[in-house]
Amino acid sequence: MKRLTTAVALICACGAALAAQVPSQRLVDAAQEPGSWLTYSGGYAGQRFSSLDQITVANVGNLKPAWVYQVAGNGQVETSAIVADGVMYVTEPPTTVTALDPKNGRPIWSYVRPMPSNLRNIGFPITNRGVAILNDMVFVGTLDSAVVALDAATGAVRWETKVADNGTGHSITMAPLAVKDKIIVGISGGEAGIRGFVDAYEATTGKLAWRTYTVPTAGEQGVETWAGNSYGNGAGATWLTGSYDPALNLLYWGTGNPGPDWNGDVRVGDNLYTSSVLALDADTGKMQWHFQYTPHDVHDWDANQIQVLADLTIDGRPRKALITANRNAFYYVLDRVTGEFLHAAPYAKQTWAKGIDAKGRPRVVEGTDPTPEGNLVYPSLQGATNWPSPSFSPRTGLFYVPVREMGSYYYKTDADYEPGQPFTGGGERRLADEAWGAVRALDARTGAKVWDFRLPSPSWSGVLSTAGGLVFSGSNEGNFYALNATSGAPLWQFQVGGMVRSNPTTFLVDGRQHVSVAAGHAVFVFALP
Amino acid sequence: MLTAFSQFRIGTAWRGGCRGAIVATVVTLLIGGVAPPALAQDGVSPRPLSAADAADLAEGKRLYNAQCALCHGIDGSGGYGPSLLRPTFVRAPDDAGLLTILRAGIPGLMPGFGDANGARRTWQLAAFVRTLNSAGGERATGNPERGLAIYEKQGCANCHVTAGQGRALGPDLTAIGLQRGPTYLTESLVAPAARVPEGHVVVTARPKTGAAVRGVRVSEDAFWVHVRDVGGRLHAFRVADLAELQREAGASLMPTYRTLPAADLGDLVAYLASLRGQR
Numbered sequence: 001m002k003r004l005t006t007a008v009a010l011i012c013a014c015g016a017a018l019a020a021q022v023p024s025q026r027l028v029d030a031a032q033e034p035g036s037w038l039t040y041s042g043g044y045a046g047q048r049f050s051s052l053d054q055i056t057v058a059n060v061g062n063l064k065p066a067w068v069y070q071v072a073g074n075g076q077v078e079t080s081a082i083v084a085d086g087v088m089y090v091t092e093p094p095t096t097v098t099a100l101d102p103k104n105g106r107p108i109w110s111y112v113r114p115m116p117s118n119l120r121n122i123g124f125p126i127t128n129r130g131v132a133i134l135n136d137m138v139f140v141g142t143l144d145s146a147v148v149a150l151d152a153a154t155g156a157v158r159w160e161t162k163v164a165d166n167g168t169g170h171s172i173t174m175a176p177l178a179v180k181d182k183i184i185v186g187i188s189g190g191e192a193g194i195r196g197f198v199d200a201y202e203a204t205t206g207k208l209a210w211r212t213y214t215v216p217t218a219g220e221q222g223v224e225t226w227a228g229n230s231y232g233n234g235a236g237a238t239w240l241t242g243s244y245d246p247a248l249n250l251l252y253w254g255t256g257n258p259g260p261d262w263n264g265d266v267r268v269g270d271n272l273y274t275s276s277v278l279a280l281d282a283d284t285g286k287m288q289w290h291f292q293y294t295p296h297d298v299h300d301w302d303a304n305q306i307q308v309l310a311d312l313t314i315d316g317r318p319r320k321a322l323i324t325a326n327r328n329a330f331y332y333v334l335d336r337v338t339g340e341f342l343h344a345a346p347y348a349k350q351t352w353a354k355g356i357d358a359k360g361r362p363r364v365v366e367g368t369d370p371t372p373e374g375n376l377v378y379p380s381l382q383g384a385t386n387w388p389s390p391s392f393s394p395r396t397g398l399f400y401v402p403v404r405e406m407g408s409y410y411y412k413t414d415a416d417y418e419p420g421q422p423f424t425g426g427g428e429r430r431l432a433d434e435a436w437g438a439v440r441a442l443d444a445r446t447g448a449k450v451w452d453f454r455l456p457s458p459s460w461s462g463v464l465s466t467a468g469g470l471v472f473s474g475s476n477e478g479n480f481y482a483l484n485a486t487s488g489a490p491l492w493q494f495q496v497g498g499m500v501r502s503n504p505t506t507f508l509v510d511g512r513q514h515v516s517v518a519a520g521h522a523v524f525v526f527a528l529p
Numbered sequence: 530m531l532t533a534f535s536q537f538r539i540g541t542a543w544r545g546g547c548r549g550a551i552v553a554t555v556v557t558l559l560i561g562g563v564a565p566p567a568l569a570q571d572g573v574s575p576r577p578l579s580a581a582d583a584a585d586l587a588e589g590k591r592l593y594n595a596q597c598a599l600c601h602g603i604d605g606s607g608g609y610g611p612s613l614l615r616p617t618f619v620r621a622p623d624d625a626g627l628l629t630i631l632r633a634g635i636p637g638l639m640p641g642f643g644d645a646n647g648a649r650r651t652w653q654l655a656a657f658v659r660t661l662n663s664a665g666g667e668r669a670t671g672n673p674e675r676g677l678a679i680y681e682k683q684g685c686a687n688c689h690v691t692a693g694q695g696r697a698l699g700p701d702l703t704a705i706g707l708q709r710g711p712t713y714l715t716e717s718l719v720a721p722a723a724r725v726p727e728g729h730v731v732v733t734a735r736p737k738t739g740a741a742v743r744g745v746r747v748s749e750d751a752f753w754v755h756v757r758d759v760g761g762r763l764h765a766f767r768v769a770d771l772a773e774l775q776r777e778a779g780a781s782l783m784p785t786y787r788t789l790p791a792a793d794l795g796d797l798v799a800y801l802a803s804l805r806g807q808r
Contacts, residue, residue, distance in 0.1 A: 411603040413594040422596050427603035456749045477750035
């Protein structure tokens with residue numbers, strides 16, 4: 001009630017300044033509006049790059065905290081802040097959306113969603129990674145598996161649509177993506193034997209416009225890649241935000257592991273379309289092409305990592321490329337028009353593949369499957385990278401990846417599907433003692449390493465690059481820092497006192513560049529004095 | 530009906546507080562009046578978890594692999610969730626506490642499984658989880674009073690704190706009896722380097738200029754390293770000023786006590802096992 005009163009007071013005081021109006025064309029043109037941060041990755045291309053250049057290699061050493069917003073409640077704070085028309089929108093666990101004044105960090109409104117006592121979050125923490133904004137609404141996916149549209153000015157619920165049953169392990173942690181008049185949503189539950197899908201909802205009404213399953217069913221193409229009826233609990237979750245090419249009208253959405261994770265005996269075959277990227281028509285959801293990174297994955301190497309659109313010259317030919325650092329430790333370059341495989345190279349220690357063949361299929365090393373006794377394989381279950389976002393700078397041509405250098409003993413056990421229970425068939429024992437991390441700069445054309453900034457442990461922080469020649473990222477040990485984007489040399493750091501487990505964003509406040517990151521149980525915003 | 534009431538009871542208890550406790554009691558009484566207690570549903574009386582037989586533990590392990598290993602590690606050594614290889618669970622010190630956590634979870638940290646497994650299988654799962662901290666059932670056989678004398682004579686307090694006394698180079702031992710069982714404690718005395726506790730990795734920091742420092746790595750982030758030398762002095766280094774930070778894998782600053790007579794070792798372990806925090 002108190003927060004509501006505050007909201008009303010602020011609306012009266014500031015008037016139209018707080019009423020966001022973000023028509024879809026602004027999202028298409030997000031790169032031309034660097035003062036805002038309008039989608040999860042800062043634009044449809046998924047680059048997490050900003051052309052803001054007030055904070056530079058020369059002055060970043062003076063960067064200071066402007067304010068801190070403390071988050072209440074249990075769970076992990078992994079939000080990526082959206083900023084539009086003078087308001088910042090962050091999310092808090094379990095599924096709370098809060099509008100903040102980016103000048104001073106004061107809350108304007110909060111939407112707090114109560115959670116059922118028998119909430120199912122199987123295989124991931126209680127968290128939420130952010131909102132989407134379109135017109136005068138913000139959209140959030142909920143941990144109990146709904147999509148909610150909120151009035152951007154007041155936080156009032158405009159509509160709410162149930163996506164799937166949380167009792168069977170369906171859940172949403174990802175930030176939705178607004179495209180034209182639709183809200184695109186992915187689903188978590190890859191450790192609960194769900195059947196994954198990508199959904200599109202009408203932004204004005206919440207009505208389901210289309211649903212595309214990531215695992216085929218009887219009679220559909222691709223079902224022959226699943227032994228027996230194992231496709232029924234085939235997973236292929238879609239738990240991170242996809243990218244979009246407006247010119248091609250194609251969504252690029254990563255899919256997760258097949259189910260059960262570590263016991264592949266019950267699902268012999270390639271298990272389409274798990275651990276893949278899908279190119280979907282944004283109007284209909286129809287699959288235009290797919291590319292599977294890890295056929296018959298048995299290590300939980302989801303392919304949900306951010307897909308980045310980059311225009312690159314490959315082998316002397318300009319290409320509309322789709323680039324990604326996959327959890328399986330390989331960097332991939334595809335043609336995003338056709339899905340043609342162009343190039344792959346390992347970017348972190350891996351022991352499971354001799355290489356990638358001319359069609360993009362891994363040449364798997366014999367004897368690297370999980371076993372009942374445990375089998376040591378690199379990378380670990382959490383992969384050579386995970387959900388924290390990479391960044392691509394068109395200025396340097398470098399792809400910056402938060403890297404996890406770690407191996408695991410992989411175990412295989414029996415797996416019986418029971419609705420709403422874990423369906424995993426094994427697990428891991430991590431080699432945590434000798435593990436380390438890095439922000440790694442790769443040549444975006446080849447995946448070759450250009451530099452490393454070493455971290456004491458495998459990173460859970462995303463990366464932001466800017467036209468100021470900077471790369472921002474964090475560490476598990478609480479460092480938030482800026483690196484020289486060309487050399488990797490550290491230029492500035494601030495100890496936030498908690499694990500940095502989110503993606504930085506940057507924007508203007510009253511014409512001055514600010515940088516935000518969530519860490520520990522708080523949101524931090526930095527600016528030059 | 531029973532299920533609905535049970536869920537309500539758990540949900541109320543989560544929020545804690547006095548009113549919740551009263552409601553929970555009333556509902557429990559109501560259930561007790563119309564149906565057998567939940568634990569007796571399928572003929573299992575609430576036996577102590579230690580009474581589990583091999584078949585119970587096999588079923589418990591099967592459930593553990595399916596439902597728990599994802600977060601607690603296939604061998605209980607941890608992952609998303611904490612390690613279960615410890616003699617005492619702070620949140621579940623007794624059988625009832627463990628069964629409650631398996632049903633209700635820990636808000637914000639761990640999902641509960643409700644009654645999805647049924648009472649018998651929940652009990653079997655709990656019994657298996659208890660075996661992971663097998664140290665919990667272990668009893669030290671030595672004499673703790675004599676062990677204290679050995680602790681003092683050997684000068685353990687030069688590197689360890691108990692109840693506020695001693696120097697903090699090695700781990701604080703004030704509650705070590707709650708954290709580690711006799712087998713682990715014996716191994717730590719005989720072969721200290723076999724399992725170096727987190728936070729006690731031995732490093733040598735070699736600055737670009739100035740003397741090298743060997744000691745325990747107190748903390749390390751991407752920009753600073755703190756090392757405590759054997760004299761107890763804390764040194765802070767900027768990573769940028771270091772030529773090298775050498776991690777000595779498998780090294781410990783603690784000497785081995787394998788030459789202690791077996792009886793003395795047993796008494797020392799019994800003393801350590803008796804340390805259960807300040808009262």
